[in-house]
Amino acid sequence: MPDHPAPSGRVVVTGIGVVTPIGTGVETFWANCLAGKNGVRKITLDDVSPFTTQIAAEVPDFEPTDWLDKKEARRIDRVITFAVASARLAMADSGIVLTEELRDNFGVYIGSGIGGLNVMSEQTKVLYQRGPDRVSPFWVPYMIANMPGGIVAIQFGLHGPNMATVTACSTGANTIGEAAHAIKRGDATMMLAGGTEASICDIGIAAFCAARAMSTRNDSPEHASRPFDRDRDGFVMGEGSGVVVLEDYDHAIARGAKIYAEIVGYGMTADAHHITAIASDAKQPARAITRAVASAGITVEDIGYVNAHGTSTPIGDPTETKALKLALGDHAYSVAVSSTKSMIGHTLGAAGAIETIVCILALRDGIMPPTRNLDNPDDACDLDYIPHVARKKELKYALNNSFGFGGHNVSLVLKKHV
Amino acid sequence: MSEDILNRVTKVTVEELGVKAEEVTVAASFTEDLGADSLDVVELVMAFEDEFGIEIPDEDVSEIKTIGDVVNYIQKKSGE
Numbered sequence: 001m002p003d004h005p006a007p008s009g010r011v012v013v014t015g016i017g018v019v020t021p022i023g024t025g026v027e028t029f030w031a032n033c034l035a036g037k038n039g040v041r042k043i044t045l046d047d048v049s050p051f052t053t054q055i056a057a058e059v060p061d062f063e064p065t066d067w068l069d070k071k072e073a074r075r076i077d078r079v080i081t082f083a084v085a086s087a088r089l090a091m092a093d094s095g096i097v098l099t100e101e102l103r104d105n106f107g108v109y110i111g112s113g114i115g116g117l118n119v120m121s122e123q124t125k126v127l128y129q130r131g132p133d134r135v136s137p138f139w140v141p142y143m144i145a146n147m148p149g150g151i152v153a154i155q156f157g158l159h160g161p162n163m164a165t166v167t168a169c170s171t172g173a174n175t176i177g178e179a180a181h182a183i184k185r186g187d188a189t190m191m192l193a194g195g196t197e198a199s200i201c202d203i204g205i206a207a208f209c210a211a212r213a214m215s216t217r218n219d220s221p222e223h224a225s226r227p228f229d230r231d232r233d234g235f236v237m238g239e240g241s242g243v244v245v246l247e248d249y250d251h252a253i254a255r256g257a258k259i260y261a262e263i264v265g266y267g268m269t270a271d272a273h274h275i276t277a278i279a280s281d282a283k284q285p286a287r288a289i290t291r292a293v294a295s296a297g298i299t300v301e302d303i304g305y306v307n308a309h310g311t312s313t314p315i316g317d318p319t320e321t322k323a324l325k326l327a328l329g330d331h332a333y334s335v336a337v338s339s340t341k342s343m344i345g346h347t348l349g350a351a352g353a354i355e356t357i358v359c360i361l362a363l364r365d366g367i368m369p370p371t372r373n374l375d376n377p378d379d380a381c382d383l384d385y386i387p388h389v390a391r392k393k394e395l396k397y398a399l400n401n402s403f404g405f406g407g408h409n410v411s412l413v414l415k416k417h418v
Numbered sequence: 419m420s421e422d423i424l425n426r427v428t429k430v431t432v433e434e435l436g437v438k439a440e441e442v443t444v445a446a447s448f449t450e451d452l453g454a455d456s457l458d459v460v461e462l463v464m465a466f467e468d469e470f471g472i473e474i475p476d477e478d479v480s481e482i483k484t485i486g487d488v489v490n491y492i493q494k495k496s497g498e
Contacts, residue, residue: 070436071453075461137460 015094265413267291310339
């Protein structure tokens with residue numbers, strides 16, 4: 001016998017929390033997002049003076065003691081604190097009152113693409129400079145990528161399913177899709193779901209520099225992230241977190257919850273092609289979109305807005321454009337598409353969650369955020385990418401795309417709540 | 419009991435465990451009174467080793483339960 005009501009089969013978003021380079025908290029972030037604000041600057045979190053890339057989208061003025069007690073705040077990895085902050089904001093936004101029974105049926109799926117890279121970097125230095133008996137006992141717990149979700153559960157006493165997806169840059173979309181399934185199956189009544197990332201440190205920047213993946217426009221950070229533009233030269237590293245409260249529809253209605261949107265479609269495929277490069281035929285990301293649309297029980301013409309993966313890399317942007325044409329057909333030319341990464345950079349494991357939140361807010365308000373820095377679209381990028389200025393449009397469904405190293409392709413379909 | 423050692427032990431404990439200085443009494447137990455778990459104790463011992471330039475072997479750690487125990491241990495160790 002399950003100890004909670006039978007699932008309605010529908011999952012809605014009833015709370016949102018974000019920590020981003022252009023704002024912490026949903027309404028601050030959203031206002032800056034619609035304004036096309038820049039979050040990219042010279043890196044201040046670490047000394048990267050010898051590196052080819054010296055810019056990133058950092059979360060400014062983030063104070064760990066605002067979110068955790070003094071002992072934990074001092075030593076915990078930034079990637080975990082970001083998750084705790086977003087989870088606290090999302091819980092408060094949802095207005096939920098936790099009871100013992102609800103805690104047993106409230107789960108957490110929060111992932112990270114990389115995990116606690118700051119702790120990894122610091123403790124590796126301790127190991128080599130001071131020896132194995134000087135490394136911290138917190139190295140492992142604060143490094144492993146499942147710990148953000150583990151600590152969030154501890155903060156609220158949530159005993160439902162707890163798991164971390166690690167699918168690189170599609171992590172945040174996967175956790176939301178999987179959490180929605182968990183509620184549909186009846187494994188939980190409510191879930192905190194999302195992604196977190198904090199890799200702006202020496203190891204993180206050096207490693208992505210070595211992969212030749214990032215923009216080197218160091219003299220002009222505000223123009224560096226330029227998805228779909230012909231002068232783009234790689235992605236800009238971002239950091240932050242996005243967490244949503246997902247809830248069984250009946251449960252949300254019964255308590256009179258504020259409902260943002262409904263999670264209606266989820267599709268994923270694997271490229272099975274190359275460790276980092278997306279396959280240029282774009283067939284697999286197109287199949288992920290098709291599957292997400294089919295699982296929503298709608299047709300492609302119903303999609304009014306696409307929040308693109310849009311990383312600002314030479315190969316990624318035209319390939320995603322091709323995937324949209326394959327999946328949406330002629331409708332690809334009438335749908336509006338934009339990339340949030342033009343403002344906040346690529347937040348890796350958090351991107352899928354933050355950008356799903358953008359879709360949810362676009363549905364709520366009937367306005368779509370712009371693609372910043374899109375001055376001259378690439379010839380191979382010939383869709384409507386909402387350059388520079390936000391645009392009003394009544395929307396019913398929105399699509400979010402996320403693609404990750406390892407060949408992970410994930411798409412989510414969100415429906416406006418009426 | 420050395421005031422200097424006690425002050426330095428208090429300073430390190432406040433820093434590591436995020437507790438208030440007035441909670442760090444001679445009789446205070448790390449696990450019972452100051453909220454330390456087993457991992458906290460490992461890190462705290464390392465911090466004492468760094469502060470006083472000594473080595474505290476694992477077999478001695480089990481005998482150190484309170485602030486007073488640490489002060490006495492360090493006093494004895496530095497006297498040797």
